[in-house]
Amino acid sequence: MVEAADEEMVEGAAEDLVDLDPVCAAVHHGCMGLPQELVDHTMEMLHGDLRALKACSLTCKAMFPSTRHLIHQTLYLTLRNNRSVLPRHLARRHRDAELRFLTFMGKRGFLQYTRHVYIRMGHIFTPDFLMPHLDHFRSLDRVHSLTIVACDALLWQDHHDTIFTHLYPTLTSLALHRPLNHYRHVLQLALRFPNLQNLCIEHPADSEWIRPGLITPATIDVPPPLRGHFRLVGVGAVQWPTEFSRELPGGINFRSVELQDVPCNQGQRIIRASAGTLEDLTIVLRDGAR
Amino acid sequence: MANFPVTGNVQLAYLDYAENVVLRRLTFRLPFSHVPALPAKLIATTFPTITSLLFCEFVLELGKLPSQFTQSSSKHWGPWDKIDRFLDDKFAEGADFKVVIRTGKLYDRETFQTHAKERLPLLARRGWIQFETSYSIDKYWR
16 A cells, blocks of 8 residues: 555656646636535545546646645655656765655645654665755644654654754654664654654564663653553564563553554563453454364 | 453453443454454453443444355354354343444345344344444445
8 A cells, every 4th residue: 555655656756847836826616606615625525546536636736735745745755756856967876865755745845734753765764864954844744643664763863852842742653663772772762752643663673672781761851651552563573571561651541552462471462451441443464274 | 350361462362351431342353253252352351341331332444344244144243143142142231333344345145144144143133233334344344
């Protein structure tokens, strides 16, 4: 699904090279006589169907402004999209080029529509890659959810306050896929978003997960509310620490929990820790289960 | 939780919900081929431990369904008649309890629903079974 979305975004980026602002500003007279509110509502129903939204955006002037924020609500900072906007003369290994798509979209004014950010670079995501594009990243001030694939939590520790603070007021959902380093660093990274409600941790890297040595528990001044959805996937192959639930400074208040490939004792601790609030539990039994 | 294995995937079916006093909905997302094995686990541990007075919804999200259901309902579903009796007894007092069976695209919807009602006759008679379609399930199991 993500691949398909990436492709859509690449196509979208190519088409958006034409400056369509004048069209947006033009006086429109509705679509087939329908009131604009009805057109807006219809477009909202297509939420998530990028292909249909793009088709509609080109249909008439009334539909164009209704679809624009929906088409650009998710910013995919992927290897594919970054390369799609990369000039040939720029070496691929050049650091500035790695998140080129961010600047590309920022210069065209599309970042004002971004509500979700998905970052998957094809290798470990570190602060160095973001620095050349920091101004545009900081302009993302309405983002609700952030997904990062393969992020080394330890490397982000010293940059959290400089890079992510603009997301603090609005970010409520964080998904970390294949996070690297000790689980306490991962929690440290996640729990510093003060308004975080939903947390997803998928397939933590097992080689670093149980690194020996003393690593202090996460110290957070004001713990995030964490009252939404918690999704934990793929810690069955690694040793998720049994004291995990105790490390969350505000305790666990999730209303909804989804567990997959989680050792039974860990799953039991999580649902027990959220005993007073858990209303909705999903257990995923994948292939291979008997 | 004393006597279950501590590692593995399917052991998640053996969790104990005795302390979850506000649990309203329990969902099992699994491939259809695992359905026959589920009743034993549900009756052994899952349902007896549910103490929440608010519990009113058990959801089966089934993926990887066959295009045709050529065998009998008992072959496809296994001993779900035990679940039927168990849930009928346990939630007979509750007026709003329901079992939701959610699938993706089905080529033989009629047979699928007939089989489900055959294996859960008491619940079906009470009108507690609800069939739903969600195309995101197909994407999930792709």
